[in-house]
Amino acid sequence: MILRPFLGALLGLCTLVVPIATQPVFAQNIAPVGLPLDQELGTGPLLPDAVLRSSALRFPSILESFEREAAARSDQLSADGAFDLMLEAEYYDRFTGTFSGGFAEIKATQPIAPYGAQVFGSYRLSDGRFPIYENIYNTNQVGEFKVGALFSLLRDSKIDNRRFAIEDTRLAASQAGLDVLLVQLNVQHEALMGYWRWIAAGYEIQVYEELLEIAEARAVGLQRQFRAGAIPEIALTENEQNIIRRKTLLEEAKRNFATASNSLSFYLRDTSGRLVVPTRDRLPSEELLSTLPDMQSLLEMRRSDILDRRPELQNFRIAIERATNKVELRENDLQPRLDASVELSRDFGAVGDGGPTFDSTDTIVGVTLTVPLQRREARGRLQRAEAELRELELRERRIADQIQVQLDNILANLNAALRLADLADDEVGQATAMVAAERKRFSLGAGDFFLVNLREESAADAQIRAIRANLTGRLAEASFNAATMNLTELGLE
Numbered sequence: 001m002i003l004r005p006f007l008g009a010l011l012g013l014c015t016l017v018v019p020i021a022t023q024p025v026f027a028q029n030i031a032p033v034g035l036p037l038d039q040e041l042g043t044g045p046l047l048p049d050a051v052l053r054s055s056a057l058r059f060p061s062i063l064e065s066f067e068r069e070a071a072a073r074s075d076q077l078s079a080d081g082a083f084d085l086m087l088e089a090e091y092y093d094r095f096t097g098t099f100s101g102g103f104a105e106i107k108a109t110q111p112i113a114p115y116g117a118q119v120f121g122s123y124r125l126s127d128g129r130f131p132i133y134e135n136i137y138n139t140n141q142v143g144e145f146k147v148g149a150l151f152s153l154l155r156d157s158k159i160d161n162r163r164f165a166i167e168d169t170r171l172a173a174s175q176a177g178l179d180v181l182l183v184q185l186n187v188q189h190e191a192l193m194g195y196w197r198w199i200a201a202g203y204e205i206q207v208y209e210e211l212l213e214i215a216e217a218r219a220v221g222l223q224r225q226f227r228a229g230a231i232p233e234i235a236l237t238e239n240e241q242n243i244i245r246r247k248t249l250l251e252e253a254k255r256n257f258a259t260a261s262n263s264l265s266f267y268l269r270d271t272s273g274r275l276v277v278p279t280r281d282r283l284p285s286e287e288l289l290s291t292l293p294d295m296q297s298l299l300e301m302r303r304s305d306i307l308d309r310r311p312e313l314q315n316f317r318i319a320i321e322r323a324t325n326k327v328e329l330r331e332n333d334l335q336p337r338l339d340a341s342v343e344l345s346r347d348f349g350a351v352g353d354g355g356p357t358f359d360s361t362d363t364i365v366g367v368t369l370t371v372p373l374q375r376r377e378a379r380g381r382l383q384r385a386e387a388e389l390r391e392l393e394l395r396e397r398r399i400a401d402q403i404q405v406q407l408d409n410i411l412a413n414l415n416a417a418l419r420l421a422d423l424a425d426d427e428v429g430q431a432t433a434m435v436a437a438e439r440k441r442f443s444l445g446a447g448d449f450f451l452v453n454l455r456e457e458s459a460a461d462a463q464i465r466a467i468r469a470n471l472t473g474r475l476a477e478a479s480f481n482a483a484t485m486n487l488t489e490l491g492l493e
Contacts, residue, residue, distance in 0.1 A: 001312060021033065021219055026330060028156070028208070029491070031162040031206040035056065036139065037050065037053055037057070037125060041054060041268055041270065041276050043291035044282070045282060045283065045284035045285070046195075046283070047159060047193060047284060047288075048195055048491075049486070050266070050377075050493025051191050051192070051195045051224055051267060051268060051491075052188055052192070052490060052492075053189060053267055054186065054191075054267060054268050054276075055126060055187055055188060055189065055268075055269075055491075056187075056412055056425075056431050056491050056492060058235050058269040058273060059187050059191075059238070059267060059269070060187075061183050061187055062180070062183055062184055062187055064174075064183075065179055065180040065183040065184075065425070066180060066314070067178055068176055068179065068180075068453050069173070069176040069179070071176075072169070072172050072173040072175070072176035073173050075167040075169045075172065075173070076168070076170055076172075076173050077363040078123075078164060078210050079162075079165040079166045079168075079169040080141075080145070081109075082111065082162035082164065082165065082166070083111045083112070083113065083166075084111075084254065085108060085109070085110050085485055086108070086109045086110075086174040087106070087107070087108050087109075088107045088109070089104075089106045089107075089110075090105045090106075090107075091103075091104045091105075092104070092137075094128070095220075099129050099130060099131050100127075100128035100129055101126065101127070101129050101130035101131075101134065101138075102126065102128055102129070103124055103125060103126035103137045103139070103204060104124070104125055105122060105124040105125075106122065106123055107120060107121070107122035107123055107152075107366065108120065108122070108465070111161055111162070113360065114151075115150065115151040115153070115156075115157050116156035116157060116160045116162075116163075117149055117150060117151035117152070118149065118150050118151075119147070119148070119149045120146075120147070120148055120149070120150075121141055121145075121146065121147045122145075122146045123144070123146075123148075124137075124139055124144045124146070125139055125142075125143035125146055126138050126139045126143075126144060126265040126353075126354075127352075127353075128353060129353050130353070130354075135354060136351060138352055138354025138355075138358055139347050139352055139353045139358065140347035140348055140349040140350060140351055140354075140358060140359060141350045141351075141408075142344055142345045142347075142348040142349025142350075142351050142373035143340055143348065143349070144348075144358075145345065145346055145348070146269075146342025146343060146345035146347065147343065147344055148341065148342055148344065148347075149342055149343075150339065150340070150341045150342075150435075151339070151340055152337070152338070152340075153339070153340055153341050154226065154335045154336055154337060154338040155332055155333070155336060155337040155338070156326075156332065156337070158332065159325070159329055159332050160329075160332070161329070163476055164325060164326070164329045165170075167239075167325055168280040168322055168325060168326075171318050171321055171322045171325075172322070174318055175315055175488045178311040178314055178315045178318070179336040180317075181311045181314070182311040182312065183387070184214065184389060184492055185311070185485065185490065185492075187267070187483050188482070188490040188491055188492060189478055189479065189481075189482035189490070190267070191264075191267040191382050191480035192474075192481075193475055193478055194260070194263045194264040194267060194473055194484070195264055195267075196289065196471055196474040196478065197260045197263070197264075197286065197471065197475075198257070198260040198261060198263070198264045198278065198286070199283065199289050199471075199474075200260075200289060200467050200468065200470070200471040201253070201256045201259075201260040201261075202257055202260075202280055202283040202463055203283070203286055203289065203467050204253045204256070204257075204467055205254060205257055207253075207463045208246065208249045208250040208253045208460070210249075210460075210472065211246050211249070211457070211460045212243065212246040213289060214278060214456060215242050215243045215246055215453075215462050216240060218239060219236070219239050219240070219243065220238055222235055222236055222354075222446075223236065238261045238441065239453075243287040248277065256405075257280070261277050261278050261279070262277060262279075264278055265278065287470065289474060290293075290391070290421070290425075290466075290470045292417075292418055292421060292470065292473045292477065297318075299491070305408065306483070306484050306485070307403060307404065309485050310485065311485075312398065312399055312403065312480070313396065313400055316395065316396035317396070320357070320389065320392050320393060320396065321391050321416040322471055323385065323388050323392050324389060324492050326385045326388070326389075327382065327386055327389055329385075329478070330378065330381045330382035330384075330385045331382060333375075333378035333382070334372075334375055334378045334379065334380065334382065336369065336372065337368070337369070337370040337371075338367070338368070338369050338370075339368045340365070340366065340367050340368075341364075341365070341366040341368075342363075342364070342365050342366075343363075343364050344361070344362070344364075345361070345362045345364075346360075346361045346362070357420040366467040372374045375455040399456045403483070405451070406483060407480075407483050407484075410483055411479050411480070413472070413476045413479075414473065414476035414477060414480055415493055417469060417472040417473035417475075417476050420469040420472065420473075421466070421470050421473050423469075423470075424462065424465050424466035424470075425466055426468040427462040427465065427466070428459070428462045428463055429453070429463075431458050432459055432462075433463040434455050434458070434459070
């Protein structure tokens with residue numbers, strides 16, 4: 001058969017058709033981790049910027065969110081594949097029998113979005129005699145070229161499963177990007193909270209160490225006075241009791257600091273991802289904790305701008321758009337199907353075995369109408385999609401109100417924390433003055449040893465309350481920065 005050499009050429013042509021190269025889509029790249037950050041984590045005072053950089057670059061939850069975004073982008077690429085160019089090839093031949101007819105055909109089909117259409121072009125070449133029921137396979141000696149199109153006029157004209165999937169995966173990828181931001185905000189918020197708790201725990205150790213040093217230094221002087229007969233032995237016992245109590249307070253503070261260090265190490269990681277446990281020598285100066293924000297500048301922020309930028313609400317708006325598209329798709333299922341087709345074909349070359357009837361230009365137009373009568377399945381899907389849309393709208397309203405209440409509570413806590421910090425500083429000043437006065441009275445013989453100890457411990461308690469008041473302010477500030485998406489303060493810019 002003369003068509004058999006054509007088979008090899010046809011298969012060779014098929015092997016040359018490859019998909020059009022598509023640029024891969026990846027999640028947002030993470031900046032490479034370098035030595036300066038590792039040095040900053042390992043030596044010198046540990047500052048919040050280093051903690052935020054470490055968690056932003058190396059915390060597993062953030063890296064996981066980037067991978068989820070990459071997966072969503074891949075789904076988008078997969079949905080685009082519904083409109084890939086398709087190539088089909090067919091070869092048909094008889095080796096034995098009464099008839100000798102055979103043919104080879106190659107066809108390219110390209111789906112396009114408008115009207116759910118697809119266009120196609122084909123080339124067919126036949127040779128030999130066909131039975132009457134296969135007469136359609138005949139072509140002239142050069143072959144037949146054909147072009148055509150199929151499109152929808154009612155159902156699938158504006159939307160169909162392919163176009164819905166493309167738009168839905170695009171919106172899902174946008175939601176995945178918002179999920180990355182939301183995870184970053186939560187992680188950076190928790191990292192800051194852990195950092196300030198670590199700072200406060202370290203400062204509390206210093207207070208109790210100073211308190212214990214005073215009692216131990218006083219023990220030396222009391223021993224000397226007791227040997228000189230100036231004080232009774234009960235004074236030594238009372239001071240030893242104070243030393244034991246202050247050692248207990250110090251051990252509790254050290255335990256709290258060890259716990260805070262371990263918690264902070266969850267966000268401090270080296271290049272290989274191992275946890276870095278910060279030690280006391282990494283504590284910065286005490287002024288860092290007490291540097292609180294200006295409340296007036298925070299109150300001047302526009303509430304509407306904050307709500308518009310919150311990733312949770314942006315996510316809901318996208319989810320509502322996805323649900324609206326789904327409702328439109330289900331409404332499309334209720335429509336009757338009216339499909340139209342048009343094709344143009346022409347044979348070239350000398351007249352073949354099919355005769356002169358194939359030596360013409362043929363234009364064919366077709367219309368197909370399909371009308372579903374009951375449509376119960378389509379109506380049920382539509383009602384479900386509409387209910388899901390209403391549910392999302394109600395949930396969005398609830399979350400928006402919840403965020404607004406949360407922001408009001410954060411501002412109230414921050415405002416109270418600032419006032420309490422000022423009062424705590426005043427209390428520390430008064431308590432310190434009382435300690436100095438009581439020590440002076442005691443040195444002059446007019447005071448009481450019990451009152452001196454009481455004043456010292458009261459001053460230490462005032463310092464602890466001041467540290468914790470400043471900690472409350474810092475925690476409230478971190479919560480405010482997370483709620484208002486202050487990316488600069490969270491180390492995300």
